[in-house]
Amino acid sequence: MELWFTEKQTENFGITAKVHKTLHTEQTPYQKLDMLDTVEFGHMLTLDGMVMTTERDEFVYHEMVAHVPLFTHPNPKNVLVVGGGDGGVIREVVKHPEVEKVTLVEIDGAVIETSKKYLPSIAVAFDHPKVETIVGDGFMHIAESRNAYDVIMVDSTEPVGPAVKLFEKGFYEGISRALKADGLFIAQTDNPWFKADLIRKVFRDVKEIFPITRLYTANIPTYPSGLWTFTMGSKKYDPLAVSEERFTDIETKYYTKDLHKAAFVLPKFVEDLTK
Ligand code: SAM
DSSP: OOOEEEEEEETTEEEEEEEEEEEEEEEOSSOEEEEEEETTTEEEEEETTEEEEETTTHHHHHHHHHHHHHHHSSSOOEEEEEEOTTSHHHHHHTTOTTOOEEEEEESOHHHHHHHHHHOTTTSOOTTOTTEEEEESOHHHHHHTOOSOEEEEEEEOOSSSGGGGGGGSHHHHHHHHHHEEEEEEEEEEOOOTTTOHHHHHHHHHHHHTTOSEEEEEEEEOTTSTTSEEEEEEEESSOOGGGOOGGGOOOOOOSSOOHHHHHHTTOOOHHHHGGGO
């Protein structure tokens, strides 16, 4: 008997993956957590039936969340990751020698523990000396932070459950207060095929707060539609004005200094969401 996992990306469309077996399943205080062993993409973490990350394609998302903002900032010493409990973003952040500390604020400790057990190639940096892990609400952490961070990355689930408030304008205003005077942030902002209105709203909200606001994309086969977006709000530094010498060599599989710029070149129907 074949076993398949299907994510309904809309009420009428989804993706399906053949599964060897379910490795772990639990109802946490925040969400339904499943870890699957899939044939095509290896171990796959899902939350409330939505693909969060897979061993095979995770590098795309984690590199684009981390390296675009970190190379945009000339000297990112203090970094914050909101969400990110699978550990992929902090694995990428600690590759940057300028970074002195990265704080990860993940609301659900079960995500961290399950990722450590079943995603050994992703959850590798939790014990890194530069990493501080806080199990808590990223919204509250931002609300309590002032002039603290050079770069903030919002690696949250889609706007459901505890992540709903991470897509509201008040949260981005809080991010601005939590950032230093020349700080910048990025947030994952879903896909333009099924969540165009979300992208349009977030971009408009961020643009009302930050002098530099840009949208960039990446190809992530296991995410809804495969075309993913990230919204950047920056107080001073433009991601398209990074000097050649700023791009130091780090080990990547997707991100390059040329792709850093190309990612901001948008298909017309996506660019229209930023107007
Ligand atoms: N790459 C995935 C995506 O784009 O959907 C996100 C992966 S990461 C596992 C998302 C994490 O955000 C989850 O572990 C979830 O528990 C966490 N999260 C959701 N709301 C949060 C909040 N208010 N504060 C901190 N973490 C939160």
